[in-house]
Amino acid sequence: MSISFFWSRAFLTNRFLLWLLFWCNLVGTVYGYMWYGQQMEYTIANHAIWQVIFVPDSPTASLFFTLAFLFLLYPPKSLALKGFSLLIEALAVVTSVKYGIWAVSIIFAGAAQGDHLVWQDWMLVASHLTMAVEALLFVRFFRFGTIMLIPAAAWTFLNDIVDYTYGVYPWLPNELLDHLFAVQNFTLGLTLFSVVLSWFVLRLAKRKTI
Template sequence: MISWLFSLLTNKTFLWLLLIINLLGTIYGYVWYMPQLRNTPEQFMIFVPDSPTASLFFCLVLVAFLLRKNWPLFEVLALITLFKYGVWAVVMNLLTLWVSGELPWEGYMLMASHGAMAIQGILYSSFYRVKLWHLAAGALWTLHNDMIDYVYMQFPVYSKLFLYIQNIGYFTFWLSIASIALAYYFTQKTPRSSLHPNF
């Protein structure tokens, strides 16, 4: 990893700033999902707010780093879901723009923030301590979530895109596979770095 980037990513002040930003984004995300959650059956609640749950996983990873610990299950969940839902939200907002011919400013804000979600999960992946069983658990969570979204129809509501829901479900499934494969590569096939000695 480039030395200046390594120094930035392992800087304790930067980690705290990243934690605060992600925590605020997580809260905003859950608030954004509130109207849909009011009409969501209780057994599906945990699977509906995808993006804020992904950033919540990453908040827990950052807390662990600040405590000089690794929580591998949250690390793999963060990596898979940050990339998946980061890319997913960017694509869905671009699709909304294509279908409707316009996108409110919140859509551009969501594209920027979700693009950053996808990037940050990857940037910290060399510090993760993920084993294959953690990866398997993360894959199971991710694919099960897709079943809830597109078999039980609990997907995030983008009203203008409902007519394309089968195509979106197909795209989302393969995006999940790509995200799991990416997590395998970054946690099993690349050199590990140590975050803690710089604290």
């Protein structure tokens, strides 16, 4: 068996694997919201309540991907649900690439400034790298087109703007607090990179299916 089989359509769209990934993403989403629980409570207590929506970045990305897997398993029939599923797919890809790379970068940037890494950091590195790889592997099986990248990009940029305007960005290692402006610029640049990369991979995937 060739190693290429493990990223083939036959393997990746097998219903057993899709269900396995659905449950893995769902469990990761729940754990992620629990991880952000303290910051969400702090935000509700000290900020306008609507800002809490923008706090749990990575869990929301994995929630989008959980729903995207559900739509792969059960393709929607109604026009409204089809449109919703296309938006969810685009959001899943853009945000998973963005926050997958972002979390790993911030963890290692903090370590480079003197932060001591513990086992939870390595767990986060592995899980967030998986988010980005998962997005790039499955984009070719999604049905959304280039147009849907526009609202996905708008949401992700809005998240960045709210995060760094109102101070509800994910809590950073203390070693990076003196570099907040650099983190902000990196985050905005990474959003642009993620949108462009998603567009490129999507175009490449669609071209190969023609």
